[in-house]
Amino acid sequence: MNATATAPAALDQLCINTIRTLSMEAVQRANSGHPGTPMALAPLGHRLFTRHLRHDPAAPEWADRDRFVLSCGHASMLLYSLLHLSGYDLSLDDLKNFRQLNSPTAGHPERGEVPGVEFTTGPLGQGVSSAVGMALAERMLAARFNRDGHDVVNHRTWVIASDGDLMEGVSSESASLAAHLGLGRLTVFWDDNKITIDGTTAISFTEDVGARYASYGWQVLHINDVEDLEAIDEVVAQAKADDRPTLVVTRTHIGIGSPLQDTSKAHGAPLGAENIRTTKRGWGWPEDSEFLVPDEVREEYAVVAEEGAADNAGWTARFDTYRAAYPELAREFERQLRGELPSGWADDLVATSFEGSGELATRQTSGQAIELLAARVPELIGGSADLAESNLTHIPNTSNVEAGSYEGRTLNFGIREHAMAAIVNGVHAHGGLRAFGATFLIFSDYMRPAVRLSALMGLPSIWVYTHDSIFVGEDGPTHQPIEQLASLRAIPNLVVLRPAEANETLAAWKLALEQTDRPVALALTRQKLQPFQYGGGSVLQGAQVDKGAYVLREASGGTPEVIIVATGSEVHLAL
Incomplete structure (x- = not known):
């Protein structure tokens, strides 16, 4: 104009x-x-x-x-x-x-x-990019909760x-x-x-x-x-x-x-x-x-x-009318805005154990965890930077989020790792939804400024990084994450979880959803790993992973001569 x-x-x-x-x-x-x-x-x-x-x-x-x-x-x-x-x-x-x-x-x-x-x-x-996440969250929540005559x-x-x-x-x-x-x-x-x-x-x-x-x-x-x-x-x-x-x-x-x-x-x-x-x-x-x-x-x-208070009061009155017409929706809306997880949200995770099963890549188990959680946590949304088939981050039984159709839960970010991270942060800053963003661990470098901000603000963003370790060998050194774990671990208030097998992966996802004031990065493998035998009860039920580290095998003679510490797929090499 x-x-x-x-x-x-x-x-x-x-x-x-x-x-x-x-x-x-x-x-x-x-x-x-x-x-x-x-x-x-x-x-x-x-x-x-x-x-x-x-x-x-x-x-x-x-x-x-x-x-x-x-x-x-x-x-x-x-x-x-x-x-x-x-x-x-x-x-x-x-x-x-x-x-x-x-x-x-x-x-x-x-x-x-x-x-x-x-x-x-x-x-x-960062601000203008995260605002895209805020605007997206508004549309997605509107699609879920608005009803005719009740916006x-x-x-x-x-x-x-x-x-x-x-x-x-x-x-x-x-x-x-x-x-x-x-x-x-x-x-x-x-x-x-x-x-x-x-x-x-x-x-x-x-x-x-x-x-x-x-x-x-x-x-x-x-x-x-x-x-x-x-x-x-x-x-x-x-x-x-x-x-x-x-x-x-x-x-x-x-x-x-x-x-x-x-x-x-x-x-x-x-x-x-x-x-x-x-x-x-x-x-x-x-x-x-x-x-x-x-x-x-x-x-x-x-x-x-004065006008702001009047606007708020008017909305509160409209919400009371909405509550009377749709009491269950109103309760769910308020729960999601409080950031509280629904009752029994982790039951399926806790009931699942991979002891005695065959080899599984931790990215595969992560995909199963997403499926189990999505069935019980309706506010869980997320997507990948054009690697969903590799990250295994599709949310089953739901549609993709598209222009004019925001009821879905799977986001297609395209090859935009940095924007993906900023948008996920914006979704969490808005409130009402829990979001994850996924890519290869090597490409976490593209996301680092936004990941650092998520930690600085205490946003519970979830970063899913697959293809951990040099076992991505065929792709060459450009795709082999070497320094990325150290780089992520250096970010204050970022929880970095590198599960060693399937049961730990479920536990890691449970920990990730439990966070309210810090983000979590999950480092997951492409190669298959044999689940551990814990001798009764899954690692979730034994509450080991939430301690950050635990003893997997004691010294046979009682007193160790050396202590071997390992994470992720290297635990199998240490054993």
């Missing part, structure tokens, strides 16, 4: 300048940070939070809230300012302590530290992304899949400020981004001047009216109003005290004030909290 810019109303401008001054001053006080982008994006953030985002600051976990992701996490002061003004549990003192030790207002937003932060962002490309799942996902986000390969992978899956409730505002740390985007980023996204199948809209609040309203209306995901090319000016406007110097360092005074003077802002929030701005944003 091409709209003529109009000056925002005086109150809107006051709100926008409040966000800008808070951002400048917090970065200046911290003596580090990124002031220019929050200043540039202030009109967009203000308009979204006051007019378009469905959220209740008093209930940040409201199930049917819109999800907002600031993918360019370096612009964190934009989000912190908006959350503070809107009435989330974030004080002005927290803003003053931006980027300080033990402060919730970290340099990049961290999920779990500040109410209203949906996802930890900072590594560029209990009915929200949207909004993203603000930077040039850097869209340069990263993971965003291209996820954008392609988002369009393929028809995720029309996803809207991404691209902050087109034409500045990077090293200079203007002309030095490295000259493609037609809109044309690229249009080729994926996105609706592409334009805001020629982010100061035009009516233009923001218009593109939001157009985004809601289309069944495609929407990219909004949003022209902004980094460090707007300051002497450093439109330069890389406004990006990643404080503006400087004198430049801040000059900027305030240009806005008619009290030059000697610090962290000033005018009463009129407080009053304007108080309306946001």
